[in-house]
Amino acid sequence: MAGRHFLHVPGPTNVPDRVLRAMHVPMEDHRSPVFPALTLPLFQRLKSLVRTETGEAFIFPSSGTGAWEAVLTNTLCAGDRVLSPRFGQFSHLWIDLAQRHGLDVVIQEEEWGIGASPQNIHDALAADRDHSIKAVMVVQNETATGVTSDIGAVRAAMDAAKHPALLFVDGVSSIASIDMRMDEWRVDGIVTGSQKGLMLPAGLGIAVMSRKAMEAMEAARTRDPLKRCYFDFLDMQKANATGYFPYTPSLPLLYGLREALDIIDEEGLDQVIARHRFLAEGVRRGVKQGWGLKLCAREPKWESDTVSAILVPEGVDGAAVIRRAFERYNLALGAGLSKVAGKLFRIGHLGDLNELMCLAALSGAEMAMRDVGIAVEPGSAVAVASEYYRSADKASSLKAAA
Structure with a gap:
């Protein structure tokens, strides 16, 4: 068909010409001495994107679904209870993923057309006197219904209930488009993908984790941790510390990510x-x-x-x-x-x-x-x-x- 194709789905999004050119690179040795010059700044810059000083960023060769899985399997144990409102297809899918991993999901059904209810979250946590709920999972922006939840209000509700649960947020269609304040709202795990606000092809699953979440990861290893291999944060930590990965990364996407972050910083x-x-x-x-x-x-x-x-x-x-x-x-x-x-x-x-x-x-x-x-x-x-x-x-x- 003649003329330009107009892509107006909520992801994948249009990839800027600058990013396309940046990804047009020859393959290289991802174990070379100069490779960390590309990768190490990316981890720091992703932290700035979600406004955190203390969080730790991870980049997986996956979609956002892989990052969903990484956040849950690294911090929780078999049979742990988690709380999650369901108000659209993507909150449903995250719940389904948690259940498939053997987590006990307390589902709060909400109307498709509204977001997560801070009051309902507060009430469920306040009633959980023995703190059996280990995490709250919230989709910040539900693309199926065009609905955005108030993560700051969710945090306030959790604080009012005086509950120690972790707060995990799906930011796949919100990061680099809708505000995320990880430190201010004390979010413990943020998930996103490369194909939305970051203006890249699909293929990078990104997670940013709080210190509390990483401590939960260490504690989970002493109990009955969920099984993982490809998405193990510990493997990533060891390799990422020096700018490398435990397996072959997507080189073009990493170069594209650097350029996309440049574009965001310039604006x-x-x-x-x-x-x-x-x-x-x-x-x-x-x-x-x-x-x-x-x-x-x-x-x-x-x-x-x-x-x-x-x-x-x-x-x-x-x-x-x-x-x-x-x-x-x-x-x-x-x-x-x-x-x-x-x-x-x-x-x-x-x-x-x-x-x-x-x-x-x-x-x-x-x-x-x-x-x-x-x-x-x-x-x-x-x-x-x-x-x-x-x-x-x-x-x-x-x-x-x-």
């Missing part, structure tokens, strides 16, 4: 977060004020700055919109997953993008909707969003994101 992390909020707000206004449609997120406080999940009218198959957008307009939109399959389509707005790219996504989605019989006014979403982008003060987005 400034606070500005990156503000840009995502600014662009997302234009999309949301276009959807609600222009098209007159609803988001899956039930209230503005839940709305994600990296993906908007747009409900289609009753009787319309959201998959038809996605298929038409792809086949006729060369536009990739995100599908509805699991409970919301066919009920919505998703516009991803994260990573390397600007106002015109968001307007293109709205325009293409609008044409696809009209083609399948959804009566929205031509040009309505683009008109609303473009006026917002023209008139809104980006500085206010920066202030709100800080």
